[in-house]
Amino acid sequence: xxxxxxxxxxxxxxxxxxxxxxxxxxxxxxxxxxxxxxxxxxxxxxxxxxxxxxxxxxxxxxxxxxxxxxxxxxxxxxxxxxxxxxxxxxxxxxxxxxxxxxxxxxxxxxxxxxxxxxxxxxxxxxxxxxxxxxxxxxxxxxxxxxxxxxxxxxxxxxxxxxxxxxxxxxxxxxxxxxxxxxxxxxxxxxxxxxxxxxxxxxxxxxxxxxxxxxxxxxxxxxxxxxxxxxxxxxxxxxxxxxxxxxxxxxxxxxxxxxxxxxxxxxxxxxxxxxxxxxxxxxxxxxxxxxxxxxxxxxxxxxxxxxxxxxxxxxxx
Amino acid sequence: xxxxxxxxxxxxxxxxxxxxxxxxxxxxxxxxxxxxxxxxxxxxxxxxxxxxxxxxxxxxxxxxxxxxxxxxxxxxxxxxxxxxxxxxxxxxxxxxxxxxxx
Numbered sequence: 001x002x003x004x005x006x007x008x009x010x011x012x013x014x015x016x017x018x019x020x021x022x023x024x025x026x027x028x029x030x031x032x033x034x035x036x037x038x039x040x041x042x043x044x045x046x047x048x049x050x051x052x053x054x055x056x057x058x059x060x061x062x063x064x065x066x067x068x069x070x071x072x073x074x075x076x077x078x079x080x081x082x083x084x085x086x087x088x089x090x091x092x093x094x095x096x097x098x099x100x101x102x103x104x105x106x107x108x109x110x111x112x113x114x115x116x117x118x119x120x121x122x123x124x125x126x127x128x129x130x131x132x133x134x135x136x137x138x139x140x141x142x143x144x145x146x147x148x149x150x151x152x153x154x155x156x157x158x159x160x161x162x163x164x165x166x167x168x169x170x171x172x173x174x175x176x177x178x179x180x181x182x183x184x185x186x187x188x189x190x191x192x193x194x195x196x197x198x199x200x201x202x203x204x205x206x207x208x209x210x211x212x213x214x215x216x217x218x219x220x221x222x223x224x225x226x227x228x229x230x231x232x233x234x235x236x237x238x239x240x241x242x243x244x245x246x247x248x249x250x251x252x253x254x255x256x257x258x259x260x261x262x263x264x265x266x267x268x269x270x271x272x273x274x275x276x277x278x279x280x281x282x283x284x285x286x287x288x289x290x291x292x293x294x295x296x297x298x299x300x301x302x303x304x305x306x307x308x309x310x311x312x313x314x315x316x
Numbered sequence: 317x318x319x320x321x322x323x324x325x326x327x328x329x330x331x332x333x334x335x336x337x338x339x340x341x342x343x344x345x346x347x348x349x350x351x352x353x354x355x356x357x358x359x360x361x362x363x364x365x366x367x368x369x370x371x372x373x374x375x376x377x378x379x380x381x382x383x384x385x386x387x388x389x390x391x392x393x394x395x396x397x398x399x400x401x402x403x404x405x406x407x408x409x410x411x412x413x414x415x416x417x418x
């Protein structure tokens with residue numbers, strides 16, 4: 001059986017796309033990937049997704065999106081796509097099967113980046129973490145650091161004060177990318193201190209984290225800073241490695257979507273006709289759940305239109 | 317899928333004559349909600365060859381601490397009372413089954 005649409009990814013972009021395609025009676029399969037639910041599953045309170053006046057927990061928001069999609073009959077499989085090929089239809093290979101579809105929506109999102117140090121790899125799960133909401137609990141009464149200067153870093157630092165008596169935010173510059181409200185909240189918290197212009201050179205410890213080696217970005221001076229936990233919040237990288245050579249990516253790995261030819265052209269089409277993309281895998285700029293959801297809707301409507309004009313002639 | 321607790325850990329895991337997969341999890345951990353159904357599938361697929369149990373780290377701090385859990389989900393395979401393999405973070409059904417079918 002050939003699906004009308006296969007959606008790769010299960011964050012707000014993927015689920016919104018699936019909501020629209022399944023409501024349009026298109027036979028829809030969602031392949032939810034190695035991190036089902038995406039980045040929302042590792043967040044806490046979401047206060048900037050409209051419709052929830054008291055806020056909503058990120059994991060709950062995406063669980064509710066999934067339930068809404070299931071109500072309209074989309075199939076969801078917890079599989080990771082390894083390859084896509086185009087013949088008369090698209091063939092999508094996962095670790096456990098092959099599926100065919102007339103159109104594909106790429107909504108694979110982005111994942112937390114690590115520093116790439118061998119010492120960091122060695123100490124993952126032994127004090128090095130990229131998910132404060134998952135692992136903060138294990139740092140009750142301990143002294144921890146958060147690496148990064150964006151909203152994620154501020155959110156993680158604030159969250160960690162529930163457990164850790166002292167949280168240090170270490171940032172390589174002295175300016176912060178974090179939004180004013182998040183930065184302000186962290187700065188007002190007396191349990192959070194800031195170390196700026198410091199680059200993490202090494203994570204110290206044998207069987208568990210004991211500190212970080214920092215280099216001053218201006219003077220080059222090295223210091224060893226004791227800490228028992230290192231939480232990384234240094235940004236995200238798009239999950240597009242498996243698409244290399246199949247569709248055009250920009251130099252940083254984001255999926256390149258076609259610029260509008262006219263205001264009525266599809267806005268989410270990739271370099272391969274019939275393949276659309278939405279959410280953080282195309283978006284290095286906004287990276288918000290609400291934007292991903294909006295783009296997921298656009299990709300679904302573009303796929304639906306594509307099927308109306310191409311679907312029947314090509315594949316009858 | 318059965319739970320294991322600090323009270324039953326010794327009998328259920330350490331004294332087991334079969335390999336045991338233990339899923340260390342908590343309700344507040346998003347990725348653990350993802351891991352849960354995967355572990356259920358592993359339990360169904362592995363049949364009698366191994367035991368599959370989950371341990372709530374909130375309610376069972378003794379074993380969470382004893383095994384140095386600092387990140388969840390963590391999945392540990394026990395053979396003859398010893399940890400023979402450990403996976404940190406969401407781990408696929410295939411990876412877990414391959415380990416249990418060794």
